[in-house]
Amino acid sequence: MSREALDHIVVVLWETQNYVNIAGTIRAMKNFGLSRLRLVSPADWDPWRIEGIAHDTGDLIAATRLFDSLPAALADCSFVVGLTARERRAKRAVDRPRTLAPEILTRAEAAVLGESGPVALLFGREDHGLPNEALDFCHRTVTIPTNPEHASLNLAQAVLLIAYELWMAAGGERQTFRDPRHVAPPATVEELEMLFADAESALWSVDFFKSRQTETVMRTLRELVRRTDPDGREASFLRAMAIEVVKFTRRQTERAQTPPDDASAQG
Structure with missing residues (x-):
């Protein structure tokens, strides 16, 4: 799936009651490549306050479109x-975010x-979600599985979960991890010895061996170190310790064995 398809997905918030939730939605969209909010x-x-909460999202805020009615926005x-957390009496096509994400992207690619x-x-709005009249515009209904005893999600959290599934379906799962700052080859036998x-x-x-068998302790230590599979730099670091x-301990012993000088003794 192409990430270009994400540019043809619009997030529509109906009658949102609090600008903090709009800010959270915009932040989630920015995190996962969605750029069109209605x-x-x-x-x-309040764009100024929203950008104060969702930093570095001025482009999304500036591009946000406002509508007086849901039919106009859609x-x-x-x-x-x-998106709904409530079960409905009317028979609707219901799906989960992860299973529907590929179809959403396929349809967005057609828009591309x-x-x-x-x-x-x-x-929908934070307190009541989407009414049936709004769901009548929908081709699919998505419910995010949650704890049945506390099923309702915060609006921005719901947006984030959907956006995450779309990002992953668009190739996010193939993102590589950043390489470590220092890379070294595996420790050699000589370095480990x-x-x-x-x-x-x-x-x-x-005096660690005073009540333990040296051979047993060292064999255990060898197994612990080999299990971690250290590279050459890590082995050198442990050796330096x-x-x-x-x-x-040598300095401490020498200090304890050195007699005080005359001045120190007289003092």
Whole structure:
């Protein structure tokens, strides 16, 4: 699926009551590549405050369109998906976000080619959701599975979950992780053996073996280290720690064995 299709998906918020939820919606859209927001009769529209909450979203806020009616907001759309948490008596085509996401993107790709209008994701007001009159405009109804004892989601949270599923279906699951700042080849046998030797010296320096068998302890340590599969840089780091333990204990021993000078003794 092409991410270009995301540009042909519009998020429609119907009678949103609080600009904080509009800000949360815009932030979620920006996170997951959606850029077209339509507001139908919002109770509170304050672009300045919204951008103060949803930082770095001025482009989405500037492009937001306001409508006086739901039919006007959906007029050019060829496919409408309504989000609801309530079960309805009327028989409707109900789906889950993850299973419907590929179809939404396929229809949005048709819009990219000019073969259809955009896809609309329709969300209701915070207190009552979408009424049946609004769902009558929808080709599909989506319900996000939640705890039945507390099923209702915050508006912006619902937008974020849908946007996430669309992003993943559009290729987000193939995003690679950022490479670590420092990359080193796997530790060699020689590097690990030097680590184990210095680790044993460090353990001797702190009397760790006084009540334990050296061979058993070192075998366990070897297994622990090998299980983590350290690279050469990590093995060197662990070895440096062991060396410093030996140096520290040596300095402490030498200090304890050095007699105080005459001035110190007289003082």
